[in-house]
Amino acid sequence: MAEPIKVLVTGAAGQIAYSLLYNIAKGDVFGKDQPLFLVLLDIAPMMPVLDGVVMEIRDCALPLVQEVIATDKEEVAFKDIDVAILVGSMPRREGMERKDLLQANSKIFKSQGNALDRLAKKTVKVLVVGNPANTNCLIALKCAPSIPKENFSCLTRLDHNRAKAQIAYKLGVSSNDVKNVIIWGNHSSTQYPDVSHATVKVKERKMNVIDAVKDDNWLKGEFITTVQNRGAIVLKARKLSSAMSAAKAISDHLKDIWFGTPEGEWVSMGVISDGNPYNITSDLIYSFPVQIKNKTWNIVECLKISDFSCDMMKATAKELLEERETASEFLSGV
Structure with a gap:
């Protein structure tokens, strides 16, 4: 078996993550012989939901999953990660202008970019999913200058x-x-x-x-x-x-x-x-x-x-x- 890799998913209590985590945990993404540490990040009010997600992952009894860490703290979530899947973002609500959405998400991805810069492995691969994904990805990249810009991508x-x-x-x-x-x-x-x-x-x-x-x-x-x-x-x-x-x-x-x-x-x-x-x-x-x-x-x-x-x-x-x-x-x- 290979050495475990540490995979972070943000917005981990949400709908996308609920489908995604099973794909990752059963080996469909990183390989059938790749052990995993799953790190799940969400905001504090979602922690009870996230606890339920952790229970389900454990109840799947998937052999590749060596550890599951659920947290609302960036200092824990971004530490020594190999892969960051940044799903969580502020959704556009009724009455919001695009500028309002960009402002809300700029704060999130600036903070997460800084956390990547301080805490993640310099080889980390970063995928931004949360919308507006392209610009959120650019913000995270700019806030993590110690990580090669080629390590960042957004989902199209x-x-x-x-x-x-x-x-x-x-x-x-x-x-x-x-x-x-x-x-x-x-x-x-x-x-x-x-x-x-x-x-x-x-x-x-x-x-x-x-x-x-x-x-x-x-x-x-x-x-x-x-x-x-x-x-x-x-x-x-x-x-x-x-x-x-x-x-x-x-x-x-x-x-x-x-x-x-x-x-x-x-x-x-x-x-x-x-x-x-x-x-x-x-x-x-x-x-x-x-x-x-x-x-x-x-x-x-x-x-x-x-x-x-x-x-x-x-x-x-x-x-x-x-x-x-x-x-x-x-x-x-x-």
Whole structure:
């Protein structure tokens, strides 16, 4: 058996974590032979609920879980961790402006970034899920200067999976037959789901998605808006935000970081834009197509970008710039 790794999940009493923790604990993320210390962080009022989550994890009798630590203290939660999954954030409430949401979450992710800087291993891999995920990730990164910026990423895998699923449903194939879709930009309604370079296997024949779908209006219209607005649609239907699909996407994201992407394939991930090949403003957390090897991501280069794609990519970058400017006032002194 390998040496145990210490995995932190914040917002651990919430819906997403409830689905996610079982995936992690039974070995679906970090491997079937990887022992785990699970560290669960939530706010003080949620500790009774979190105690129940701990009981359930123990009652699963999962052999990989060597210890479960539940806490409301960052000093305990972030100590010597190998992986940080930052799920917990302030949700947008009725009447809140986006600026209000950014202000509330800036405080949370500034504090957690500082805790990462002081307490976590310098090799820690940090995944930000709490929304607005891209900008929250940038805040945490800026507040943890001793940790390589390449160790930070935000979740756009849920959007990536949604895009794959829409194409698969349209063509009547398995989602596993759809490869190399791209989510560009922000995890918001401005994101750009792009199938220009995606392929699909139809009746054992590998084809470009555009040629297989044969419906440019759908690909540039309903397909894009469905992926962009899927979270809001799920929320309206369930009266609760996406949880099961979000937990699956987190698991997919982390598994790819840990074990790498298959040869010739890429996934979507929000990463720092410094030095990227697509003329995206530096110092944004922007979703790109990435390939991963040895726990290190690299942006896929030399993809041909159409005028339509370029306009969509710029629009979502503009929103991220505005978010960064709004959040910057809360980062004074960092």
